[in-house]
Amino acid sequence: MTALTEEFSDITRSDVPLAPYTWLNVGGPAQLFIEPRTREELSGVIAACQRDEIPVRLLGGGSNLLVRDEGFGGAVIHLAGEEFTSVSIDGTTVRAGAAAALSHVISQTVNAGLAGLETLVGIPGTLGGAIRGNAGGRHGDIGQFVRAVDVITSEGKEFTRQEDELAFDYRHSSINELVIVSAELALAEEDPDSLTRRMRKLWIMKKAAQPLSFQSAGCIFKNPRGLSAGALIEQAGLKGTRVGQCEVSDRHANFIVTHDGATSDEVLKLIDLVRTQVSEIHGVQLELEIQVW
Structure with a gap:
């Protein structure tokens, strides 16, 4: 990875925690965190990652993203320049x-x-x-x-x-x-x-x-055709259900709220619990709306 980090050293940092960049505020670090300021820099960074076979992810507002506790072993690009x-x-x-x-x-x-x-x-x-x-x-x-x-x-x-x-x-x-x-x-x-x-x-x-004043992402699950994911979760009696320091919001059941000390693993376990319960009670398989890295 030395060629990439040398070529773009002024916009590249190593082992940057990603949790603060996500609305759920959980997850591990990015091996490389790159903030291009122009389209030219952005194209150059992407081409360099392709050349060096470095996995790439693009980080936006982090509102529909769950980063695993181990983080991401590659380059995370975050658009920071005024041009973007x-x-x-x-x-x-x-x-x-x-x-x-x-x-x-x-x-x-x-x-x-x-x-x-x-x-x-x-x-x-x-x-x-x-x-x-x-x-x-x-x-x-x-x-x-x-x-x-x-x-x-x-x-x-x-x-x-x-x-x-x-x-x-x-x-x-x-x-x-x-x-x-x-x-x-x-x-x-x-x-x-x-x-x-x-x-x-x-x-x-x-x-x-919606729990807009709490630490939460956007909706966790997509609405199944003709149905409401939030209503299905609420009817399954899951509002307020906790795993560690995260819980199904008691205001809107399609939101997961995290508290200080929460981990990505706890969020994933809560997601699995919700999916299993909704499947057993309603016979509906919920599909994630958020991305998991």
């Missing part, structure tokens, strides 16, 4: 870096009188993560607004996916390249005041129903 967090608006077109916080993109578009993203209020993470997993809720998903996505492959090659190369499904997109760099979205004009009122109403409803 900028947001610009031209008419009804929004262009934003993938590392921009989704909440920031939402507030910028609402202030500009552009409708569409306000229904996503309260969803954590970055724009890139939201697009890759087609984040959304009962009022709609982000995919319907995405028109183009700049990506970089695992070989370090850059290209743009246009509308006909983009497909979105429930918590899924057709984007399988290593990195989403930026995206273009098309929204619709609407009165900023009415948008703000709608966004605040949705935020209040979400805040009342």
Whole structure:
């Protein structure tokens, strides 16, 4: 790994704990932690990892991620430069870096009188993560607004996916390249005041129903077709169930809350317990929405 660390020494650190970068705040270190500041650096890092056969993961907002206690034996790339967090608006077109916080993109578009993203209020993470997993809720998903996505492959090659190369499904997109760099979205004009009122109403409803003030990730499980994962878990009597220092939220059963001293292993055991119970009681196999490294 010496060639990579020498070539990008000013943006590379070793054995960096990943827990603070995740919403669950558990998990071990990254063998290498690299923070490219420009697209050129990013492409160079990816190409170097490919050349040296170093496993790579991209870390976004960490809101739908569980890192195992042993950490990740490879390179974790974290987009840190301004180029990856900028947001610009031209008419009804929004262009934003993938590392921009989704909440920031939402507030910028609402202030500009552009409708569409306000229904996503309260969803954590970055724009890139939201697009890759087609984040959304009962009022709609982000995919319907995405028109183009700049990506970089695992070989370090850059290209743009246009509308006909983009497909979105429930918590899924057709984007399988290593990195989403930026995206273009098309929204619709609407009165900023009415948008703000709608966004605040949705935020209040979400805040009342989810454990947003606690140490938790987004939803742990995908909703099975036509069903609610949270309702299935609650009906199985699992609200408040604990394993060590983590528990099923008593506010919304599709959230797991971690307390100080919690480990990734405890979260995984609780996930397995929930899956087993829901399968036995309802005959439904829950599928993870979060990623596990």
